Amino acid sequence: MKRIGLGGITGNPGAFAIVLGLMVLLLAVPLTHNGYVETVFRNILMYAAMAYGWNLIGGYTGYVSFGNVAFFGLGAYCSGVLAAHGVSNLFAYVALAMVVCAVFAVIVGFPVLRLKGHYFGIATLGVALAVADIIANLDVLGGSSGLAMHQLDEAHFSTYYYAMWLVALGSMLGTYFIARSKLGYAFVAIRENEDAAAVLGIAATRYKIIAWAISGMMAGSAGAIFAPANGFIDPSITFAVDSNVFPIVMTILGGSGTVAGPFIGSLLLAGANELLQRFFVKAHTLFFGAMIVLIVLLLPRGLVWLFGLRGGVRAWIKSVQVYRA
Amino acid sequence: MTAGAPATRTTEALLVDALSAGYGDTQVLWDVSLRVDPGEVVALIGSNGAGKSTLLGAISGIVKTWSGAARYGETSLTGLEPDRIVSAGVLQVPQGRRLFGSLSVEDNLRMGAYLRKDREVESDLKRMLDLLPKLRERYDYLAGRLSGGEQQQVAIARALMARPQMLLIDEMSLGLAPVLVDQLIELLASIHQTGVSILIVEQDVQTALEVSSRAYVLETGRITLSGPSAELLDDPQVKKAYLGV
Numbered sequence: 067m068k069r070i071g072l073g074g075i076t077g078n079p080g081a082f083a084i085v086l087g088l089m090v091l092l093l094a095v096p097l098t099h100n101g102y103v104e105t106v107f108r109n110i111l112m113y114a115a116m117a118y119g120w121n122l123i124g125g126y127t128g129y130v131s132f133g134n135v136a137f138f139g140l141g142a143y144c145s146g147v148l149a150a151h152g153v154s155n156l157f158a159y160v161a162l163a164m165v166v167c168a169v170f171a172v173i174v175g176f177p178v179l180r181l182k183g184h185y186f187g188i189a190t191l192g193v194a195l196a197v198a199d200i201i202a203n204l205d206v207l208g209g210s211s212g213l214a215m216h217q218l219d220e221a222h223f224s225t226y227y228y229a230m231w232l233v234a235l236g237s238m239l240g241t242y243f244i245a246r247s248k249l250g251y252a253f254v255a256i257r258e259n260e261d262a263a264a265v266l267g268i269a270a271t272r273y274k275i276i277a278w279a280i281s282g283m284m285a286g287s288a289g290a291i292f293a294p295a296n297g298f299i300d301p302s303i304t305f306a307v308d309s310n311v312f313p314i315v316m317t318i319l320g321g322s323g324t325v326a327g328p329f330i331g332s333l334l335l336a337g338a339n340e341l342l343q344r345f346f347v348k349a350h351t352l353f354f355g356a357m358i359v360l361i362v363l364l365l366p367r368g369l370v371w372l373f374g375l376r377g378g379v380r381a382w383i384k385s386v387q388v389y390r391a
Numbered sequence: 392m393t394a395g396a397p398a399t400r401t402t403e404a405l406l407v408d409a410l411s412a413g414y415g416d417t418q419v420l421w422d423v424s425l426r427v428d429p430g431e432v433v434a435l436i437g438s439n440g441a442g443k444s445t446l447l448g449a450i451s452g453i454v455k456t457w458s459g460a461a462r463y464g465e466t467s468l469t470g471l472e473p474d475r476i477v478s479a480g481v482l483q484v485p486q487g488r489r490l491f492g493s494l495s496v497e498d499n500l501r502m503g504a505y506l507r508k509d510r511e512v513e514s515d516l517k518r519m520l521d522l523l524p525k526l527r528e529r530y531d532y533l534a535g536r537l538s539g540g541e542q543q544q545v546a547i548a549r550a551l552m553a554r555p556q557m558l559l560i561d562e563m564s565l566g567l568a569p570v571l572v573d574q575l576i577e578l579l580a581s582i583h584q585t586g587v588s589i590l591i592v593e594q595d596v597q598t599a600l601e602v603s604s605r606a607y608v609l610e611t612g613r614i615t616l617s618g619p620s621a622e623l624l625d626d627p628q629v630k631k632a633y634l635g636v
Contacts, residue, residue: 075498248505255502258491264453265485266553267477267506 075126075254076245077324078373085326088333089235096224108227108295110336111234112288116313117320117328118237119284124314125322126250127277128257129179133190135310136197137167137282141289142304143201146213149294154216156229159290167286171279179274182260198305212300215293226295233291234329237284242325244280253277254323285313312336319361321368330369403464404428405450405481405557405588410459412449419445421612422459427557432579432589434603434620436596436633442612443592444486447559451483452476463557477506480556486565488546492535496526499534499545503552512552519548522581540571547578557588564595576602596633600624608633 076082095107116138124130141163148159178189202210218225244250252273255263260270293299312335313328320331338357342350365371366386375381405427413419419442427433437443448454450461452473461468466479491499500519504512520527523544529537534545543563550558560579564572572595579602583589593599600606600620608616608629616628623629 075494251498251502251505254494255491255505258494259489261453262485262489262491264473265451265477265483265489266503266549267474267482269472269474 075250075323076242077321077326077370081321081324081326081330081370081373082242085238085329088329089231089238092231093228096227101223104224104227106336106340108230110332111227111230112292113312113316113332113336114234114329115230115237115288116285116309117316117332118234118241119281119288120313121241121317121322121324121328122244122253122284123277123281125317125324125327126245126253126257127274129182129274129278130187130314131190131278131281132187132310132314133192133194134281134285134313135305136190136194137171137285138289138292138309139194139197139201139301139304140167140170140282141286142293142299143207143213143289144286145290145293146207146215146299149215150213154294156225156291156294159294160229160233160287163286163290164283167282168279171282172275175275175278176271179271179278194305194310198301201305202301208300210301212298212303214298215296217294217297226291229291230288230295233284233287236287238325238329240280240284241328245325249273249276257323315358319358319365319368321370324368324370326373327368327370334369402429403480403556405590406460406462407446407450408460408462410446410449410461411457412445412454413457414445414454418457419612420449423609423612423614424459425607425614425617427588427590430583430586430588431605432583432591432603434599434606435590435592435609436594436599436606437609438633439594440611441609443609444561446609447483447561447590447592450476450559451481453483474506477553477555480554481559482550482553482555482557483559484546484550484561484563486561488539488542490534490542490545490549493533495531496529496534496537496545497531499549500526500552503549505553507552507554515552515554519551523548523578540567540574543567543571543575544578547575547582551582555587557590558582560589560591562592562594564593564598572598596629597624600629 092107092111096104098104116134119137120131120134144163144166145159148162174193178186178193181189201207207213252263252268255266255268256270256273264270289304296303316331316335317328319335320329321327339354342353346353361369364386407423407425409422409424411418411420411422423446425435435443435446445454449456450468452468452471456469463479463481468476468479468481491502500516501512504515520530525541526544526548529541534542537545563575576598579589591599591603600623603620605618606620606623607614608623616623616626
């Protein structure tokens with residue numbers, strides 16, 4: 067890409083620097099020796115990896131997928147199968163999940179990525195439901211009653227945390243380097259105008275499939291670590307509606323099509339969800355929903371966008387009006 | 392390189408031979424034949440729905456060719472993927488600009504050089520801004536926020552960044568004020584001076600015939616008339632049907 071000198075579509079560099087700093091801080095979480103805190107932050111990292119995955123296909127390439135949970139679930143079951151064969155190496159889990167998810171994305175992508183807009187969204191939703199149903203009916207994979215997985219003992223339990231941290235970091239840095247590369251520009255060209263991209267010689271189908279495959283590899287890796295960390299997987303946990311919707315909402319709130327957005331979104335949303343659940347046991351979903359609505363109304367382009375804002379409150383009000391019009 | 396446009400002088404001719412194409416079950420083009428000689432400006436005129444854009448689509452590989460062939464020099468374009476056709480030097484400026492709206496003018500121009508692997512992209516970019524000073528002012532603007540005339544300039548500049556030898560320009564003047572159209576015609580002339588062949592497709596028949604040396608008339612998917620543009624301007628049939636005289 068250097069040859070044509072593209073600077074990269076990474077979003078605000080300041081936001082990315084802050085996010086990297088936060089990632090380093092998150093390394094300290096297991097030092098608290100508090101299992102609850104560790105689980106909360108491991109989930110934030112898990113959602114972040116899934117959000118980065120969704121960001122590539124939905125944010126950068128402009129194909130809004132409602133089926134990325136399929137990759138998460140497939141990744142989790144990859145670990146389940148390996149564990150049943152006595153493999154306990156987390157790297158092996160992630161490696162298998164990435165291969166399986168990439169292959170699955172390519173096979174499914176050929177027919178599904180021909181669809182555009184709502185049709186693509188609905189088709190991906192169908193893919194996710196179908197995968198969940200197939201697994202629920204496969205006795206080899208435990209069917210609907212699921213698979214129990216052997217877990218590391220308490221002294222080594224933080225390994226799962228660090229593994230999830232690595233998956234999130236890998237997804238973040240992967241997104242950064244893709245966004246700076248010619249690949250990222252192909253994705254954005256497809257999002258902005260698929261016909262124009264084709265006319266300029268950007269082979270849209272090929273790049274869409276690449277975007278979806280990498281997207282799937284990120285979500286699958288998160289699933290591969292989630293499975294042993296959770297100790298048990300079944301179709302309703304691994305193909306949960308939350309796991310499908312949260313990464314999308316997180317990406318959009320943080321700023322879709324940016325490198326910092328998905329992480330900021332998942333930190334805020336998963337963090338806020340956790341806090342609200344603690345302090346408002348009954349009404350927490352009400353506050354949670356209200357918060358999402360407010361952010362979408364007041365920051366239509368996501369939180370990251372605040373970093374690039376010049377001109378204070380006036381510029382902000384103007385941009386909200388422009389975006390709505 | 393008198394006008395400074397980054398382009399390659401072409402020595403190849405574009406040949407379309409008995410080409411038929413369409414969408415689904417609907418045939419749009421029927422045995423269309425035309426040629427554009429090296430360095431020539433040729434116009435393809437015709438009314439709405441005559442199949443002009445379909446023909447450009449078929450040449451650039453976006454629309455599937457049913458039968459017949461399109462060749463550029465030695466290269467057969469029929470059945471080739473669009474990216475290969477761009478690499479061969481044939482590039483389309485699509486109708487309605489089709490810019491990457493939320494990217495800057497700079498990124499739009501760079502995107503035009505997507506398939507290039509040489510190291511002269513930066514210098515081409517500079518030359519492009521010399522050629523179109525207006526774009527220098529708008530360099531950091533989002534392409535979607537520009538006026539129609541500016542957008543059309545970006546679209547043409549973006550296409551030139553691919554260093555095409557043969558430009559196919561679809562409805563350049565559509566929706567633009569006459570004064571802007573005049574500017575674009577000057578731009579075309581300077582591009583043409585660098586040796587690029589141009590096939591323009593226009594509903595604005597007067598303009599098309601004035602800038603081109605030869606022209607073809609496409610009616611309901613068939614070429615019904617062709618000849619030197621100056622002659623077609625005086626042709627009673629053309630006058631009656633397209634010039635309203």
